[in-house]
Amino acid sequence: MRVHIDQDKCCGAGSCVLSAPDVFDQREEDGIVVLLNAEPPAELREAVQEAAAICPAAAISVEQPERV
Amino acid sequence: MTTAERIEAGPGTGPGESLPPLDLPAARTAGCPFDPAPGVERALREEPVTRATLWDGSSCWLVTRHQDVREVLGDPRFSADATRPGFPFLSAGGRELIATKPTLLRMDDPEHARLRRMLTADFMVKKMEAMRPEVQRLTDELLDRMTEGRTSADLVAEFALPLPSLVICLLLGVPYEDHEFFQERSSILLSLRSTREEVRAAQDELLEYLVRLAESKRQRPDDAIISRLISRGELNSSEVATMGRLLLIAGHETTANMTALSTLALLRNPDQLARLRDDPSLIKGAVEELLRYLTIVHNGLPRIATKDVRVGGVTIRAGEGVVCTLNTANRDEDTFPGAGGLDVGRDARRHVAFGFGVHQCLGQPLARVELQIALETLLRRLPGLRLDIPFEDVPFRHDMGIYGVHALPVAW
Numbered sequence: 001m002r003v004h005i006d007q008d009k010c011c012g013a014g015s016c017v018l019s020a021p022d023v024f025d026q027r028e029e030d031g032i033v034v035l036l037n038a039e040p041p042a043e044l045r046e047a048v049q050e051a052a053a054i055c056p057a058a059a060i061s062v063e064q065p066e067r068v
Numbered sequence: 069m070t071t072a073e074r075i076e077a078g079p080g081t082g083p084g085e086s087l088p089p090l091d092l093p094a095a096r097t098a099g100c101p102f103d104p105a106p107g108v109e110r111a112l113r114e115e116p117v118t119r120a121t122l123w124d125g126s127s128c129w130l131v132t133r134h135q136d137v138r139e140v141l142g143d144p145r146f147s148a149d150a151t152r153p154g155f156p157f158l159s160a161g162g163r164e165l166i167a168t169k170p171t172l173l174r175m176d177d178p179e180h181a182r183l184r185r186m187l188t189a190d191f192m193v194k195k196m197e198a199m200r201p202e203v204q205r206l207t208d209e210l211l212d213r214m215t216e217g218r219t220s221a222d223l224v225a226e227f228a229l230p231l232p233s234l235v236i237c238l239l240l241g242v243p244y245e246d247h248e249f250f251q252e253r254s255s256i257l258l259s260l261r262s263t264r265e266e267v268r269a270a271q272d273e274l275l276e277y278l279v280r281l282a283e284s285k286r287q288r289p290d291d292a293i294i295s296r297l298i299s300r301g302e303l304n305s306s307e308v309a310t311m312g313r314l315l316l317i318a319g320h321e322t323t324a325n326m327t328a329l330s331t332l333a334l335l336r337n338p339d340q341l342a343r344l345r346d347d348p349s350l351i352k353g354a355v356e357e358l359l360r361y362l363t364i365v366h367n368g369l370p371r372i373a374t375k376d377v378r379v380g381g382v383t384i385r386a387g388e389g390v391v392c393t394l395n396t397a398n399r400d401e402d403t404f405p406g407a408g409g410l411d412v413g414r415d416a417r418r419h420v421a422f423g424f425g426v427h428q429c430l431g432q433p434l435a436r437v438e439l440q441i442a443l444e445t446l447l448r449r450l451p452g453l454r455l456d457i458p459f460e461d462v463p464f465r466h467d468m469g470i471y472g473v474h475a476l477p478v479a480w
Contacts, residue, residue, distance in 0.1 A: 012188030031188030
């Protein structure tokens, strides 16, 4: 799983930080999303997908690994 | 079909037009004060994108489904700019308020983003979580005072309203002793019954007060938000006052009403109240569920289409107004099975009670901290809490832009 963020789209609502605090944080100066871990472990999959789903600005996308 | 042709053709001629246009704001059924108005619930079931008529006789689209509401609010082709001709206003006062001094709530990017980003750091999750000890202290002090030597009180006046007012005053740098002044003005601004003149006067008085405050911060800066907005040097005192007005009102009216209405909803659902009291670890999820179930921004969010856009099988034309009803979206069975019931164990995180899109509530991390602490503490400290008047006599805020109760007499 690979996580992408778009800081230009981010509106700093912070819901990703509540869903997956090990993966997302907010920048001190303006509250915009920062990625703590672009390739989080599989056990965080649900939390990361939830963060992407509830992001109001569609600033988070999740790339799933190809099935082998 | 153009809007003119559509009006010419009358009802029942196109997609989204088989139901008669619904009058907004729609009235709730007496005896079901937690449920959306039957008219909007019918639209959700039968014609999720439908025509509606506003208070001033103008018409707009009503968008009711969870997925469609998210699409509209998340789509930059739907503008929040209230100065665009045809923008749907939900009350006369609302039009007056927005048309004269628009806040970032009714602007589009990039101007909206520029202003919002001056504030996002102040309400970020880490900072609001760090407020927990202070919010807990204020909560305990208010409850100490409310319960000392007494067994009944109005929960709104003595707890639900002062708590978020104290907190937002602290964050903004507004003296709390002025709370009666700004709470009175704020009630006028949010009342659906206020006339244009009343709204204009209340708005002027509030802005004058905040301009004076901003000026005084120029002389004696502090570490709170208004002072820091001034010291950035990008906004004049009047612009800071407009932003301060938004934060002051949004910061206390919303959480105050959610706190009181949540308490009442729990008292009316004693099984859910008992579950939450027995297992306080449910509090975070329970607050999300209460936000979903109660959706106090009950008249919906207005937008205007800037391009032709298809929503739920209906083409909304450029220039047409849209109202997204958050309360029906949060009762959409496709997203929340059993949506009509309160279930504190539900995963309700996808609710749109804070809105959706780039305008989604900036203060939501603060609201969550306040609601979690207020409700958990209230249930823990007052195990015998009960309603002190017949349920039928509770004064619900049907007349206000933010739903809730005007007063909540309780005993313990």
